Amino acid sequence: MTPQERRTVSSLATLYSFRMLGLFMVLPLLALYAADVPGAGPVTIGLALGAYGLSQALLQIPLGWLSDQLGRKPVIIGGLLVFALGSVVAALADNIYVIILGRALQGAGAIASTVMALLADLTGHEQRTKAMAILGMSIGVTFALALVLGPLVAGVAGLHGVFWFNALLALVGIAIVLGRVPTPPPAHRHRDVGVRSPLVRRTLADPGLRRLNFAIFALHFTLMALFLVVPGALRDIAGLPRDSHWMVYLPALLLSIVCMVPMMIAAERRGHMHGMFLLAIGLLLAAIPAVVFAPAAPVVYLGMLLFFTGFNFLEATLPSLVSKVVAPEGKGTALGLFSTCQFLGAFAGGAAGGWMLRVGGPAGLAAGCAALALVWWLLFAPSGAVPAPSAAVITE
Known part of the structure; x- marks a missing residue:
């Protein structure tokens, strides 16, 4: 540079x-x-x-x-x-x-x-x-x-x-x-930035990109919904005052990066993207009951580690997959729609998560998030469901 x-x-x-x-x-x-x-x-x-x-x-x-x-x-x-x-x-x-x-x-x-x-x-x-x-x-x-x-x-x-x-x-x-x-x-x-209306329909019609858009929606839905109960779990189960919660978040995030590195190596260098992708969703699925129904502080900490490991892997991998499978002239459109789904997921996670918490309590919220994660896992379970960056899917 x-x-x-x-x-x-x-x-x-x-x-x-x-x-x-x-x-x-x-x-x-x-x-x-x-x-x-x-x-x-x-x-x-x-x-x-x-x-x-x-x-x-x-x-x-x-x-x-x-x-x-x-x-x-x-x-x-x-x-x-x-x-x-x-x-x-x-x-x-x-x-x-x-x-x-x-x-x-x-x-x-x-x-x-x-x-x-x-x-x-x-x-x-x-x-x-x-x-x-x-x-x-x-x-x-x-x-x-x-x-x-x-x-x-x-x-x-x-x-x-x-x-x-x-x-x-x-x-x-x-x-x-x-x-x-x-x-x-x-x-x-540049042709690879900005949303281009002629490509919107083709981007929305592509099944691989639709799955990736659903994935980022589900990821940020789960993040927002789960953080309606995580702070309470740290206070009530772990016994931490609210201004000390950073003492859990910081080590959990740092350890999650250490745990994520082997997953990234296996996905990017050894060609096991599909398996690591499903593993990351599975970590989110396991983290939900660990945080919501934890009987003791160590289980809360383990749940946080599982969640951040899966979240960080998927947050880094999803936009990379979108970028790799779309030709340059369609990249801005695909990433623009991808970002829109991400923010919609954040809104829906907060709004629907609050509703689930009011109607069903923590158990209702956990059930809703787990059901979404399970649908997500099943959607990507078939071989080839995670797009391979071998061919551009949206071109002029």
Whole structure:
């Protein structure tokens, strides 16, 4: 990479991380800290947790298109301002419904596709895959950091302080865009970014891509739904005060990376992608009862390790599979729809998870998540269900 490309990639990865950090930090907090907020209940807390996913899903593609018309940086700055506004609304909230509104506004600053498009605009073709990989790795690091940093910030400043911190991150992100990221030449666009309407129907019709879209939906559904009960399990079963939950999340995440490495080697280098994919879903399936019905703290810890191992493997593998099986001219469309399904899964997991928790309690939520994971496993169980990156499936 040239020095300018290195600066661009590092700046945009930092920007992307700041925004995702703000969205993820409340994941280990809302189920505990929002319980005493007026209007709070399983359904409304679930909506507050996943509300950002709905606005992200609705606006990701339109804002990506708008960036083609107005330029990348104005859309990114506008999205960060909307994210900051949502953070302030949530920080000033005196009831759960205003927190839901704030979370929806946070998601409405849907700049992920625009950031990726800007990254493509500012990097050469031979460096673009590496740049996208760095951006993808930053998401995993951000997720881990959010689970640790969220409880620490909330322990000092409460839930409102976390949202104020989110607003600060958005303002720092704007400073990065203005001071560190170059402006690409006008009309400097690439065929492998952005959603192209002629390819949408063919992308939706492809059975392999449909399965992958379902997989990312189910993964983020399970994540959001399970975190409605995980914080309570750490408090009630493991006996940890809520500002100390990071002491479980951090080692569980680090150990999960160690456990994930052999799976990645077996999948990528030894050609066992199908088996490792099913194993990862199986780990999620095993983690659900381990966390929800744990009789003692060690079982909760084991459940967290199983969940993060499966989640991290699938989170890294799924977008890679989409990217590998789609020709360059269809990649932006496929990844745009893939991201939409991801955010819809986050919204549905929060909303439906809260409903299941209210109607059936923890057992009802566990049953719903386990049923979804089982359908997911059965969908990918047949040989060849995991697409092989040997041929492009969506072309002009």
